[in-house]
Each structure stands twice: as C-alpha cells, then as structure tokens.
Amino acid sequence: MAIPHPRDVQLAAVRWLDERYPFTKAVDEALYQRVPNFANAFYYCFGGMVFILIVFQLLTGVLLALYYVPDASSNPAPAYQSVNFIQNQVFLGWLIRGVHFWAANLLIIMVLLHMARVYWTGSYRAPRELNWIVGVTMLFIILALALTGYLLPWDTKAYFATEVTIKITAGIPIGPVSAFIKELLQGGPVVGPPTLQRFFTLHVFVLPALIVLLMYVHFRFIRAHGISEPL
Amino acid sequence: MSEKDSLKEGPGAATAAPPKEIEIIELDGHGGHTLEPQWKRLPIGPDHILYPVLIGLAMFPILMGDAGHHLADDMPDDETHPFFPDHFWPYPIIAVVMLIAVGLLAWFVQKNLQLEASADPRAVSIPRPDWYFLFLFQFLKLGNEFIFSIGIGTVVIILLLIFPFLDQALGRKVAVRLGWKSWPVPGRNIITGTIFVGALVIIALLELWALAGPGFCLPWFVNSPVCGA
Numbered sequence: 001m002a003i004p005h006p007r008d009v010q011l012a013a014v015r016w017l018d019e020r021y022p023f024t025k026a027v028d029e030a031l032y033q034r035v036p037n038f039a040n041a042f043y044y045c046f047g048g049m050v051f052i053l054i055v056f057q058l059l060t061g062v063l064l065a066l067y068y069v070p071d072a073s074s075n076p077a078p079a080y081q082s083v084n085f086i087q088n089q090v091f092l093g094w095l096i097r098g099v100h101f102w103a104a105n106l107l108i109i110m111v112l113l114h115m116a117r118v119y120w121t122g123s124y125r126a127p128r129e130l131n132w133i134v135g136v137t138m139l140f141i142i143l144a145l146a147l148t149g150y151l152l153p154w155d156t157k158a159y160f161a162t163e164v165t166i167k168i169t170a171g172i173p174i175g176p177v178s179a180f181i182k183e184l185l186q187g188g189p190v191v192g193p194p195t196l197q198r199f200f201t202l203h204v205f206v207l208p209a210l211i212v213l214l215m216y217v218h219f220r221f222i223r224a225h226g227i228s229e230p231l
Numbered sequence: 232m233s234e235k236d237s238l239k240e241g242p243g244a245a246t247a248a249p250p251k252e253i254e255i256i257e258l259d260g261h262g263g264h265t266l267e268p269q270w271k272r273l274p275i276g277p278d279h280i281l282y283p284v285l286i287g288l289a290m291f292p293i294l295m296g297d298a299g300h301h302l303a304d305d306m307p308d309d310e311t312h313p314f315f316p317d318h319f320w321p322y323p324i325i326a327v328v329m330l331i332a333v334g335l336l337a338w339f340v341q342k343n344l345q346l347e348a349s350a351d352p353r354a355v356s357i358p359r360p361d362w363y364f365l366f367l368f369q370f371l372k373l374g375n376e377f378i379f380s381i382g383i384g385t386v387v388i389i390l391l392l393i394f395p396f397l398d399q400a401l402g403r404k405v406a407v408r409l410g411w412k413s414w415p416v417p418g419r420n421i422i423t424g425t426i427f428v429g430a431l432v433i434i435a436l437l438e439l440w441a442l443a444g445p446g447f448c449l450p451w452f453v454n455s456p457v458c459g460a
Contacts, residue, residue: 007278014277024277030292031285032267034303034311035318045325052326056333076349084346098337098344099330106333108363112431120424122398129395136391143363150361159350160358168371168380190352219295226301 038230046114053107054215057145058208060100067093070200072154072193079154079196104146111139123228131221138214141207148203154196162199163191264304267313288315359460366437372457398423 004012017023038044067086071078086093115135118124124132151162170182187194275281292298292314303311312318337344348354360368371379390397405422440447441460448456 007280010280010282011278014282026293027286027289028266029264029298030289031315032272032313033264033292033298033301034267034306034308035314036303036306037310037312039318040312045321048322049325049329052322052329056330072350075351080346080349087344087346094341094344095334095337098341099333101344102333102336102340103329105362106329116424116427116431119427120420122420122423124395125398126395132395133392140388146361146363153346154350155347156350156354156356157347157359159352160356161360164358164368165360165364168367168376171377171380173377192352216295223292223295223297224299226299226303229302 036227036230039227041230043113043117043120044227046110046117050107050110050114051215053103053110054211056099056103057107058212060096060103061204061208063096064100065204068152068200070152070196072196077154077193077196079152083153083155104149107142108146111142115139121228121230128221128225128228131218131225134214134218134221138211138218141211141214145203145207145211148199148207151196151199152203159191162195166191166195264298264301272313273316285315288319362438362442365441365460366434368460369437369441369457372454373451374453394423 014024064086067082067090069078069082072080083097086097088094090096118132118135147162147165151158166182166185169185170178172178172181185195185198186192187198275285359365367380367384370383373379440449440457443459445458445460448458451457
C-alpha cells in the first residue's frame, strides 16, 4: 500500500472537518475579515500589548510556581528561601522572575495607556458600555494581582507594605465590617503564615482565573462590536 | 426596512458605502462580511503545509464567537485591509520586542529584584509600597485617612464603572453649554480624554512627591507640611 502524501492527509482531515462544520469558511471569515485602516495607528496596539503581557505573566507565573513554596512558618521562611533559590540557584530563574516582575510593572502602564486611548476615542460609548465595565474590572484585578504578588517573596519590605495595605483596606469605621475584612485578608490577628497562604491562593488561582474569564468576555465583545471609530 | 438595511445600524452606519461585488460568506444568523477576495490572499490554501498555522491563528477569533456588523463592513475597500496578514503581522514583532525589553530590564536592573531580609514582625521598618500604590500612600497624607482611602477610593471606583452612563446623561448638556453643534462630537472626545490624562498627571505628581523622600515637604491645607515617603 502506497504511503499517502502528507498534503493528502491534511486535505482529507480538512474535508472531514468541513463535512461536520463550515470549517474552512470559519477560518476564512476569521482571517480575511477586513479591518479599517485607522486601526493600524500605534495607539490601537495598546490593548494587544496588554494581552501579550498577560500571557507573559501567566507563562512565567507557572514557571515560578514550580519552585515557590507558600510557607511562612519559620524564620527565614521557606517562601523567602524559595524565592532566593529561584533568584540565585535555578537555571535562568533570575530571568524568569525578572520578566515576571518587569512585565507586571509594564502591564500597569500599558493598561493605563489603553484606558487613555479608550477615553480619548470615546470607545466606551454605546454599544460598548458593558465592555468598558469589564475592562475597568480587569484593571482592578490587575492591581489586586500586583498587591497580592508583592507579599509572596516574604521579605521585610513586602511584609510591612502589606501590613499597611491591609490596615488601609480595613479602615472602615464600622467595627464588625473592619474586623471581618481584616480577618478575611490576614487570616489571624497579625500578618503571618495564613496571610501568605491567602495571598498566594488569590494570586495564583482566583485572580488569574478571573482575568482569563474576563479577557474572554472582553474579546467576545470586541468581536461582536468591532473596532471603534478613530480620533 | 430590509434585513440588510437593518444591519447597517450602529457604529459605522453613517459611513455606509454601496455594496461591493466581491465574495460574501454567509455565516449563521447575519448577513456575512466582505472578506479579502481570494486572488488577493496569501496562497495558503487547505492543501498548503502552513495551513495548520492559519487554523491556529484563526482559532482565536473563532473561539471569540461570531463577528457582529463591524464598521469595516460599510467602508470602501481602500479604507480597509484584511486581518491576516496585514493587520496581524505587527503583533508577533511587538511580542518579541516586549520580551526582549523585559528580558533586558531583568538583566540590567537587578536592584529592584534583590530581596531584603526575611520578614520579621519584630523588625522596625518604614513601609513603602511599590510605585503603583505609592501615589495612594501619598494621597492618604493629604487629609482624613478614612475619607481619602475608603471614601474617595469607593467614589472613584464607582465613577469609573458607570462612566459611560454618566457621559451619556451629562455629555449632551456639556456640549450645549460649550456651544457645540452635535454630541458626541464625531470621533473626538476631548473633554473626557483630557480629564483622564489630567487624573494621570495628578497621580504622577503624587508619585514624584512621594519619591522625593521624607526630606521633601510641602505646605498643605491639612496636616501641613506634608512630606514624601
């Protein structure tokens, strides 16, 4: 029996898919749809850059999580030692951590620039109001990711900065509410191992899942509405 | 009104151009989009070795669901271009440039990544948040802590979230007061754009004030003088 040419195998696979779903039509529709020329302006790239940076964060975050130990039970804490290990011992660990750190900083700048573009072009107006709300929610999630990530190295700077942040957040002058927020974030009377555990859970599981979900919604809205008008 | 006409509502309806004599692909539930004609596309058909790459690229918009009626659907050909490769190609380059940029920062600016001593609650340290919260840290010094943190913070969050509705409700009145003939001013959004950039400038000034350090103090209405962090 003759061995089929890879091209014939590929064609057969595409035909098989086409019989079950308008596959090639969908690919054509996705790739060759036309985009207004004004969308080539550099400021329309800011949203794409935010997406690229979030992908960097997810990838480098997974690599860092391979070595990070979310444990602050002794002094020096295993969390601190694991970050030190990543920074100084792991092959290219310094680079992965550095990319994660700098991409996080750049991400906040790019989100603000993207927002400025959206303001400037009035892209939040009808019918895009819901997408604006999704975008603003994503901004707050990115800030929450920055905040929770700051504690993870568990060094002096991170510890005291987080202590102040929790104090501000729990600054509501209604006793029970303030105590509840403090307990929820801190997991105890002071910033300690339970706090690190909570911040780690938020930083690694909850917030990334939320941001991926919201990014999907954001892109679905963009696909439905198309690009907004230029300056 | 025909079905086709009804699709010309919404953004871009004003710039509607006569229909073009090129291929229209009908997809579920709507009138389809004008696509790049076959002869203008890169010759990468279903039998080409690179077709799986195109499928990979197309998966992203496909997973994002059906496209609605876009502005480009009503624009003349010479004012639009196809998504692939014309619109897509800068993004892989941007990704590589950004990766190189953050890689170089990681390599050359190691200072910010160095760890201090392991956290010890008994240690004495003056807390200073990272730069993106530093403006907030400085802002809190300008008045009552509760009002400036929870109070103003909550108001700003709510205002940001409901901004499109505020703009819709108040924008027209502002336009009338300024003597503009129409609202929204087509394609331009000077007032809100400037307000947002103004807010960013205030944040940057607070940031610089904090970065100037505890020795840099300025007179203020409350808690005067207020010093940097």
